[in-house]
Amino acid sequence: MSDINAAHYASMEPGYVISSARYTFSPKDVEAYLAATEDVGDLFGENGIVPPMAVAALPMGAISDSISFPDGAVHVSQQMEFCDEVMVGESVVCTSTLLKKHKRGPFNMLTLGIEVKNETETVVYYGKTSVLLP
Amino acid sequence: MDKSGRKITDLREGVELPPLVKSVVQENINRYAEAARDFNPIHIDEEFAKKTPAGGTIAHGMLALAYVSQMMTDAFGLDWVAGGKLDIRFKAPARPGDTLTVSGQIVRIDSNDDRKTVCCDVTCVNQKDEVVVLGKAEVGLIGD
Numbered sequence: 001m002s003d004i005n006a007a008h009y010a011s012m013e014p015g016y017v018i019s020s021a022r023y024t025f026s027p028k029d030v031e032a033y034l035a036a037t038e039d040v041g042d043l044f045g046e047n048g049i050v051p052p053m054a055v056a057a058l059p060m061g062a063i064s065d066s067i068s069f070p071d072g073a074v075h076v077s078q079q080m081e082f083c084d085e086v087m088v089g090e091s092v093v094c095t096s097t098l099l100k101k102h103k104r105g106p107f108n109m110l111t112l113g114i115e116v117k118n119e120t121e122t123v124v125y126y127g128k129t130s131v132l133l134p
Numbered sequence: 135m136d137k138s139g140r141k142i143t144d145l146r147e148g149v150e151l152p153p154l155v156k157s158v159v160q161e162n163i164n165r166y167a168e169a170a171r172d173f174n175p176i177h178i179d180e181e182f183a184k185k186t187p188a189g190g191t192i193a194h195g196m197l198a199l200a201y202v203s204q205m206m207t208d209a210f211g212l213d214w215v216a217g218g219k220l221d222i223r224f225k226a227p228a229r230p231g232d233t234l235t236v237s238g239q240i241v242r243i244d245s246n247d248d249r250k251t252v253c254c255d256v257t258c259v260n261q262k263d264e265v266v267v268l269g270k271a272e273v274g275l276i277g278d
Binding site: 029033035036037038039041042043049052057060062064065074075076077079080081083084085134 | 138139156162165166168169170171172173174176185186187188195196198199200201203204207208211212214215216217219220221222223224263
């Protein structure tokens with residue numbers, strides 16, 4: 001994918017902050033996420049807890065917007081840790097950083113770190129994403 | 135189900151988690167793109183996706199992981215939501231028309247003081263039995 005506003009990964013060095021943005025989850029956001037994933041469980045929604053994967057998904061969208069990946073880029077692996085609940089109406093700050101850039105055979109591999117903090121600066125989500133680039 | 139939302143009661147090695155079956159449809163991929171604000175055209179633009187190595191639209195990898203997380207939430211409730219860990223590899227893309235089956239099995243239970251950590255193997259396969267997602271999940275159980 002190419003986006004004229006996105007940075008090319010070749011110009012990034014480890015430590016580069018790819019995106020940092022604040023989000024607040026509304027009841028509609030949670031409803032939309034549950035509809036998209038056809039999650040009919042009774043844990044989310046009425047009790048005000050945001051599904052953890054809805055939290056984890058947001059930085060991925062920001063990464064997709066912020067880096068110009070070539071066609072054929074593949075999301076190969078994902079580590080994630082849900083450290084605490086996020087409640088509807090709570091603001092979180094999602095920050096993604098380039099951790100590592102290396103070669104794997106003829107391909108380039110990027111490892112990205114993702115951290116989501118709540119209003120008290122507590123980490124509520126941590127993730128590590130690896131993307132293989134042709 | 136207890137107050138934590140945990141439905142699984144038989145906690146021992148070898149126990150299989152209740153599986154989850156999901157149909158992948160383009161409409162849900164589009165909805166997920168909206169919900170996750172991830173509009174990469176490989177997921178939502180058929181004409182664009184046809185010209186890429188994928189040969190057509192594919193679901194967001196995170197959508198497949200959402201199904202894995204849903205299975206873990208169904209089994210472990212709030213313990214998963216505020217204490218779950220996932221370490222997976224994407225082995226194949228999920229495409230519109232696929233039926234995904236997510237399954238998991240308890241492979242180890244570590245006990246440390248008053249806390250148990252349940253370790254599971256998790257997989258997501260399509261209707262052809264091709265592995266889409268493969269990995270491990272861990273969840274700490276509070277008060278067990």
